[in-house]
Amino acid sequence: ITTSGVRRIQSLAPRLANQIAAGEVVERPSSVVKELVENAIDAGSSRIEIELESGGSRLIQVRDNGSGIEHDDLGLALSRHATSKITSLDDLEGVASLGFRGEALAATSAVSRLELYSNTSDDPVNGWRVVAEGREMAPRLSPAPHPRGTTVTVRDLFFNTPARRKFLRTEKTEFNHVEEAFRRLALSRQDVDLVLRHNQKTVHQLMGGNSQAAMEKRIAQLLGRSFLENAIHIDMAATGLALKGWVGLPSHTRSQADQQYFFVNGRVIRDRLVAHAVRQAYRDVLFHGRHPVFVLYLDLDAHGVDVNVHPTKHEVRFRDGRLVHDFLFSSLHRALAEVRPNERTAPEP
Ligand code: ADP
Numbered sequence: 001i002t003t004s005g006v007r008r009i010q011s012l013a014p015r016l017a018n019q020i021a022a023g024e025v026v027e028r029p030s031s032v033v034k035e036l037v038e039n040a041i042d043a044g045s046s047r048i049e050i051e052l053e054s055g056g057s058r059l060i061q062v063r064d065n066g067s068g069i070e071h072d073d074l075g076l077a078l079s080r081h082a083t084s085k086i087t088s089l090d091d092l093e094g095v096a097s098l099g100f101r102g103e104a105l106a107a108t109s110a111v112s113r114l115e116l117y118s119n120t121s122d123d124p125v126n127g128w129r130v131v132a133e134g135r136e137m138a139p140r141l142s143p144a145p146h147p148r149g150t151t152v153t154v155r156d157l158f159f160n161t162p163a164r165r166k167f168l169r170t171e172k173t174e175f176n177h178v179e180e181a182f183r184r185l186a187l188s189r190q191d192v193d194l195v196l197r198h199n200q201k202t203v204h205q206l207m208g209g210n211s212q213a214a215m216e217k218r219i220a221q222l223l224g225r226s227f228l229e230n231a232i233h234i235d236m237a238a239t240g241l242a243l244k245g246w247v248g249l250p251s252h253t254r255s256q257a258d259q260q261y262f263f264v265n266g267r268v269i270r271d272r273l274v275a276h277a278v279r280q281a282y283r284d285v286l287f288h289g290r291h292p293v294f295v296l297y298l299d300l301d302a303h304g305v306d307v308n309v310h311p312t313k314h315e316v317r318f319r320d321g322r323l324v325h326d327f328l329f330s331s332l333h334r335a336l337a338e339v340r341p342n343e344r345t346a347p348e349p
């Protein structure tokens, strides 16, 4: 404070700036899992293994067999606004990767004990390890064997931000959030092998495959057999738009909107326009207070959708919202109209 009583302006120390920014990206263990698995997917991995202890508050480890990170980039990977995924505004407007903000690793490492192993070669001895712990800003690099790919280990999430740590719920609740994030990721990329372990137990083990049968098997494992037994398969296209997936029969609804998965260009989203189109399509066939189930994939040109709306990227903005809404509504409406009337009665008990 100066003699005039006005507080002086100071730049925040990078670590503090990262901790503040972490508030937007890292809410709980499931957010870390989402970000790390998205990175693994962006790196072209065909197999991703997730290991947790204590709902993720003690340990989150994500191991992939993707491209790895070049030695000279390892320090940058952990710093804020550093990304290999875009270099210009043009890139952003057509972005196809899940990440592009260059924030997740910086934010996570600011609020946990983070270790990263990576190797871009097929010889395991060429691996490197980076640690970012405590107040240290410059990450330390040392040689460490690792197969091609990357492993990120996040221990003691929020250990240095007690106010945040207090918001963590029970181990079971946190794990449930992680499992839901896992379901979304697993449904978004059926071609990738995915393993989820919690406290040394395998909870999910999914083999990747591109066939319809592989996808149905995956859905059954993630959402239960009854999902597909009571769903209509959809495969529709219009100019520049494609919609695929499954929507539940009006007779197979739920009391909560907890089995609704909507992907836009491989990214799970929550969108009011989408929700509205679905509600309209079901309007005449659904009982009050019941919610339909669906797993739907909408694909359109990347330029037709803005994904840079929110740090978690769960929201999007469609360039032509009207067109998307009407296409969704008419596709679902048509599919539901083909259902036999006796399948349109009474909700399940
Ligand atoms: P973003 O994903 O938005 O680029 P991140 O902070 O999540 O930002 O990651 C920073 C950079 O680190 C990425 O752009 C990528 O180059 C590299 N990276 C992170 N995780 C991986 C991974 N699992 N495999 C290969 N590269 C990775």
Ligand code: MG
Residues within 6 Å of the ligand: 035, 038, 039, 099, 100, 102, 103, 104, 105
């Ligand atoms: Mg990322």
